[in-house]
Amino acid sequence: MNMKWIPYRGESYLDYPATIEWCQSLAKAYPDWVKLEEIGMSRHGRPILLITIGNMKGDYLSRPAFWTDGGTHASEWTGVMTVLYSVSKWIEGLSHNDKSLCEWFHRHTVFALPCISPDGFQALQQGEPFMRSTLRPPKEEEVRRGFEPCDVDDDNVVRWMRWKHPSGSFVIDEENPSLMRPRRLDDPTEKAYFFCQEGKFLQWDGISWTSASLKYGCDLNRNFPVFWKPYNMIGLDGGDYPLSEFESRLVFDTFVSRAYIAAAVTNHTYTGCILTAPHRPETPLPDSDILMMEALAKEAVVGTGYRVFRFYPDFVYDPKNLITGAWDETITCLFGIPAYSTELWDPYGFCGIHQTNPAREFIVPNFENILQMMRKFSSLPNTMTAWKPFDHPQLGNVEIGGIDYLRTIRNPPVNFLAAECQKGFQICDRIRKTLPDVYIKTKLIKFSENIMKLECIFENYGYLATNLLQHAETLRYPPKSSVKMSVSDNIKIVEGMLEQSVPSLDGWGMLSSIFKRHPTYAMLPQKSNATKITWLLQGNGSITIQWKMGRAGKGIEKINI
Structure with missing residues (x-):
């Protein structure tokens, strides 16, 4: 090594x-x-x-x-x-x-x-604002206006930012003042904050509290x-x-x-x-x-x-x-x-919270569960940056800090x-380990002095079938299964085709029959995991068998008779 x-x-x-x-x-x-x-x-x-x-x-x-x-x-x-x-x-x-x-x-x-x-x-x-995938820029003709996350305090990290305002939708969490919680009806106006990623307003009119369209x-x-x-x-x-x-x-x-x-x-x-x-x-x-x-x-x-x-x-x-x-x-x-x-x-599970419908709760959040999760993470070392006052060029007095979202929740x-x-x-x-796994076995049976029967058995030992899914049978793109024989000049094929299609081979984990893996009503499937091809050959020399078995790959088998 x-x-x-x-x-x-x-x-x-x-x-x-x-x-x-x-x-x-x-x-x-x-x-x-x-x-x-x-x-x-x-x-x-x-x-x-x-x-x-x-x-x-x-x-x-x-x-x-x-x-x-x-x-x-x-x-x-x-x-x-x-x-x-x-x-x-x-x-x-x-x-x-x-x-x-x-x-x-x-x-x-x-x-x-x-x-x-x-x-x-x-x-x-490197500390840039949260983005979904790539750095694809906005369209040239797009006019972007509103709040855009960016590093305003020049520490090379975009953190969270909060500032007091009577229209704010958040208040400081009483149990953990380093966190913010959603504002409730009983919360006094003087405790309200706006809360978002650190950033600035683009083309701001001084009164509109809106987000700009995403840069990326x-x-x-x-x-x-x-x-x-x-x-x-x-x-x-x-x-x-x-x-x-x-x-x-x-x-x-x-x-x-x-x-x-x-x-x-x-x-x-x-x-x-x-x-x-x-x-x-x-x-x-x-x-x-x-x-x-x-x-x-x-x-x-x-x-x-x-x-x-x-x-x-x-x-x-x-x-x-x-x-x-x-x-x-x-x-x-x-x-x-x-x-x-x-x-x-599973950040929720880590914090002892069970989500019944995780995807739906992303759109319709359970605020109490989120707050419980945030409190748990904030108790761990190196997950929080203390809030620090900052003189924002547009907003005046704000605070920057908060939880490290990327290393706790995401x-x-x-x-x-x-x-x-x-x-x-x-x-x-x-x-x-479930991939199809095809083995080839060949057998020569002598019929007479110069006539031989060649049997080729292809058997799939894998969980998956060689065509993987039944849906694949409806598609043109997936590779098909075939066998092609070539022989030296002094061998004659008496019976059998040089090239032929073969059926896909079942896998032991497939549900080609509803009862295939049923412990009570077990039965053999309608589709086999093996197939056999035979030829009658006359003469002596070399034989090459080229095979392709769907997604199970392809190979070459050489035989001398």
Whole structure:
């Protein structure tokens, strides 16, 4: 092992330059197992990196693969760190010659993309105002007017700001004066405050207490093709058209070019759950796919304490404005690949609060629960900045300080980061084990002096079927299954076709029959996990069998007779 590379163990949040350096050191340390690619540049010229793990001595692109990524949203640092943590765990296992892991990576591949939105990720690491994804600027013709978050006290961090005003919607929390709580009817006017991120007014008329449109309003996870439409929620948008953004287009094209990806996890924060299909009532997925994906999700979270939610109807922000253009839904519905979103870290659960409907409570908040959570976090070390008076150029006397939102609510405090990364790794590791795994067995049966019968049996030992989802059978894009034979000149094919299509092979975890895994009404499925192809051959020489088994990859088998 090259000592210049150190496994990431969740001991701190790395910024993007450190992430790049870590990835480069990894690739140099383990060239037999790791390939590092720069798939393109972000809008502001930062490299977007893809880590490939597999046996580099063979054709790693021909094997069934697992995909994981993070950093679609700039503030969700835990997702980026979980990708690095997961890669570290797999590499440590390979470097210690873990038998099962080495065998798996000889037959499969992992693609890990740490950060989809490096510009926004690095901006927030450097103390810029909260943003959703990228640094896509406003349109040139857009006139922006109102309050804009920015660093007004020149300490290179955008914190919280409060100032007294009778129209304010907040008061100081009596139990913890470092916090603000929503104003109630019984609170006296003289205790009212305005409370928001630190910043200034653009083109202010001196009386209007309004926010400016977001400077960086693009949400990359609304910019992917499936069910895309113009979208707006709390000032965020899904881009001008599907894949209009540099980063989403790069990720999409990279994914498409890797034909044998068979499962995917995209990492987000926060809730402490895994989200599964469907995303909407008019989903193209059949019930069998939805049930299988949900069953797999429940197995994936074992030991993490995470919950499993269907996007629809369990994890809906606004029933009248369902999210569109999501990356995981694009992977599942456009490509026919089971894809999940993790929502790493449960700040409410950490503080002893149970949320029945986490997504809906984002839009219809429970103020008492939020205040209880804030009080808990404010009691931890290094989570609060004391309020300090500041002479604001527009507002006069204000105070700047407050809770570190990015390292308490959006992401765990650093002392709890490793435990959260471990949970994310456990989910990814369990899902990567479900990939289809096809073995080929050949048998020669002698009929006469120079007539042989060749049998080829293809059998899938994996959880997932070679076509992954039944929905994939309705799509043109996914790779199909076929077998092609070529023979030397002195061999004649007496019976059998040189090239033929073969059916997809079932997986042991699939719900191709409602009773397939039912303990009480167990029965064999209607679809087989194996298929056999036979030829009658005459003569002696060499035979080459080229096979493709859907998302289970492709291979070559050579036989001499």
